[in-house]
Structure formats: C-alpha cells, structure tokens
Amino acid sequence: MRRVGFIVYPGFSPMGFAVSTAFEVANLQMPERAYDVHMVSPSGGPVRTSQGFSVHTEAFAGEHYDLLVVGGSMESASPELVDFVRQAPAYCRRIASVCVAAFVLAEAGLLDGRRATTHWSRARELRERYPKVKVEEDRIFISDGPVWTSAGMTAGIDLALAMIEEDLGRDVARSSARKLVLYHRRAGGQSQFSSLLELEPRSDRIQSVLTYARRNLDSRLGVEELAEVAHLSPRQFSRAFQNETGQTPAKAVEHLRLEAARAMMEDTRHSIDMVAQLTGFADRDRMRRAFVRTYGQPPQVIRRQSRGADEAAFAEEVA
Known part of the structure; x- marks a missing residue:
C-alpha cells in the first residue's frame, strides 16, 4: 500500500x-x-x-x-x-x-x-x-x-x-x-485558460456558435456555416462576432482547433496526421505552423514534453 x-x-x-x-x-x-x-x-x-x-x-x-x-x-x-x-x-x-x-x-x-x-x-x-x-x-x-x-x-x-x-x-x-464527475483528467500541458472563457461572448447567439464550432471541429466552419447557426447573414454575423469577442471568426476557430489538438497530442496516441484531421487542420503542416505561431513549439515537442518520451521515440515521431 x-x-x-x-x-x-x-x-x-x-x-x-x-x-x-x-x-x-x-x-x-x-x-x-x-x-x-x-x-x-x-x-x-x-x-x-x-x-x-x-x-x-x-x-x-x-x-x-x-x-x-x-x-x-x-x-x-x-x-x-x-x-x-x-x-x-x-x-x-x-x-x-x-x-x-x-x-x-x-x-x-x-x-x-x-x-x-x-x-x-x-x-x-x-x-x-x-x-x-x-x-x-x-x-x-x-x-x-x-x-x-x-x-x-x-x-x-x-x-x-x-x-x-x-x-x-x-x-x-x-x-x-x-x-468524481469529471470527463477525464486534463493533460498536464493543457493551458490554464480556456479559449471559450477567454472569448466571453455576451449573447447566447454567439455562445451557441462557439459551442457548435467546438463540437464540429472536423468541419470547415467557414463564415457562411457559422452565420447560419447564428441565424444571421455572413456580414451581420462577422460584425457581431468581432464586436462581442474581439476576434474574427476564423481566428477564434483556429484557437479552438489548437486547444483541442494540443489536448489530443498530450492525452491520446493518435498520430499527428489523425489529430490534424480530427481537429480540422486538414494536414499536419498547417497544424504545425499554427502550433509554432501560438505555442512557439511544434506539436511533436509538446507531445514529448507531456509524456516524457525518450529521444528515440521523439526521433521516430518527427520522421
């Protein structure tokens, strides 16, 4: 014991x-x-x-x-x-x-x-x-x-x-x-902040769009699709979204994709290609650029740090 x-x-x-x-x-x-x-x-x-x-x-x-x-x-x-x-x-x-x-x-x-x-x-x-x-x-x-x-x-x-x-x-x-009525433990490398909390939309209309986006990250999630969820024209939606969140819809969706991808990298054994597909990045190169731009590190490094993988496993993942 x-x-x-x-x-x-x-x-x-x-x-x-x-x-x-x-x-x-x-x-x-x-x-x-x-x-x-x-x-x-x-x-x-x-x-x-x-x-x-x-x-x-x-x-x-x-x-x-x-x-x-x-x-x-x-x-x-x-x-x-x-x-x-x-x-x-x-x-x-x-x-x-x-x-x-x-x-x-x-x-x-x-x-x-x-x-x-x-x-x-x-x-x-x-x-x-x-x-x-x-x-x-x-x-x-x-x-x-x-x-x-x-x-x-x-x-x-x-x-x-x-x-x-x-x-x-x-x-x-x-x-x-x-x-403990938890979905599951958060991975250690996960951010102390949530993208949804940081956006803080004032209306239920925009909140419903963000909830929809997070549940459908593997979709394209273009302005037209999100505007339809909000029951607004694309132009009205883009203006309302930015007024409430301070971000464009595209940037907010990217943050949601990054948050989900990072959690997957740290808490699943999915390949990098699979993570990119499931979170809507389409390919690993696009996801890698987003990771470096936001976190300063590629996804492979974040996975290695999270799991303490040895150098041989890291080299295999990069290859």
Whole structure:
C-alpha cells in the first residue's frame, strides 16, 4: 500500500482536500486499498484552515512516504515546515505541490533546475524570486522527475489523477475521474485558460456558435456555416462576432482547433496526421505552423514534453 501524506499548515485552503479525495476514490476501484492517506503537520494536532475551522493532523514522522503533497495556503510556510520539505526526498518517492505551494518547494530548493508551474497569478513572482526554477506558467501540472507541481486548486485533481494513472493504470484513473464527475483528467500541458472563457461572448447567439464550432471541429466552419447557426447573414454575423469577442471568426476557430489538438497530442496516441484531421487542420503542416505561431513549439515537442518520451521515440515521431 502506498503511504500518502498531505501536509497541512495554517491558512491551508479546504479546496485542497479535493486532491486527497481522488486517492480515496481510487481505493474504491481496487480489490484492496492502494493508498493510505494521512493529514500531517510539523507538530500534529489541529491546524486552522483559511476558512477558520481546524483539521486534525498527525505529527511528522520518520516513516517512508510514497508521496507527500503540500497544499496551497493563504499564509507563508514556517521555517520548520520548509526544513521538513527540504529533507523530504530522503524518505519519500515523490513530492508534489498544489497551487501556490510551489513556493514552499522552491524555498526548500526542490525546484532548482526543474520545470514547475503554479497559479497563473503568481507565476511571475515565482520566476523572479527563484530564478533557478524553470517556471512554465501556462501549464495545468508538471512532472519533473520525482517532483510534481500543479496550477490552481482544481488542477491538483488533474495531478492526482495523473499519479493514479502512473501507479494503477489508465482504466483506474478514468474510472476515478467518472466517480468524481469529471470527463477525464486534463493533460498536464493543457493551458490554464480556456479559449471559450477567454472569448466571453455576451449573447447566447454567439455562445451557441462557439459551442457548435467546438463540437464540429472536423468541419470547415467557414463564415457562411457559422452565420447560419447564428441565424444571421455572413456580414451581420462577422460584425457581431468581432464586436462581442474581439476576434474574427476564423481566428477564434483556429484557437479552438489548437486547444483541442494540443489536448489530443498530450492525452491520446493518435498520430499527428489523425489529430490534424480530427481537429480540422486538414494536414499536419498547417497544424504545425499554427502550433509554432501560438505555442512557439511544434506539436511533436509538446507531445514529448507531456509524456516524457525518450529521444528515440521523439526521433521516430518527427520522421
């Protein structure tokens, strides 16, 4: 059984407990419990959360942990906690942070020379305070060796599901996601932002067009087709769409295609040609140009980074 410790300290956000629930749900999918979950703190006893209620914790012990998770807090970590985290790799196989808890790992020196992420609103601060950390602010979660970091609180659930998949297999992770009423975990490299959220259309008419586009990415999705969904003439539609979203229909559709293609690249085994076809790019060259223009990297590199594939597999994919 894998021993999992959730490090709780003053100001801990209760939302972080949702991460521990993923491991609890995974246990329900197995004939025997796979995870033994503990709430721990430097001194043990009650620890006050950001909402004012307290959580009972066990004192840090010298026992081996398969995983230690540092939850996000509204308060700074004590020197005692940072020192404990600094020494943690000596007796745990993996250590992870949720949201702004990446600052605790960084202060302990565990992120030096490693790729890491945190909540987008604090990413620049993390980069400036800890220049040895390779901060990637537009990531849901990152696994760099035995150290894992996640973005906002809900991204911690995606991180937990990825760990469950690593430990127990994809089927258990998918089943756990369904039990949590999630479609499935988001891939680690997926953006912290959604194209639909960024567009923020004001009317139901334009929102319905975007929903239609996302569900029909393999179609051409020209202005005429989208205007018909909106029950407007192409000219009226183009003007209304740009007024509400600040983008042309073509640019918005490209962003939706890119978002879907990136998720497929990271979370499926489809070939690049198949991903391009399913997301409406028509061919891999057109998709590659869009990836480089938007993400600064071709799709092959994003897939390799997401999965940690070895160099031989990467060379085969490029060929």
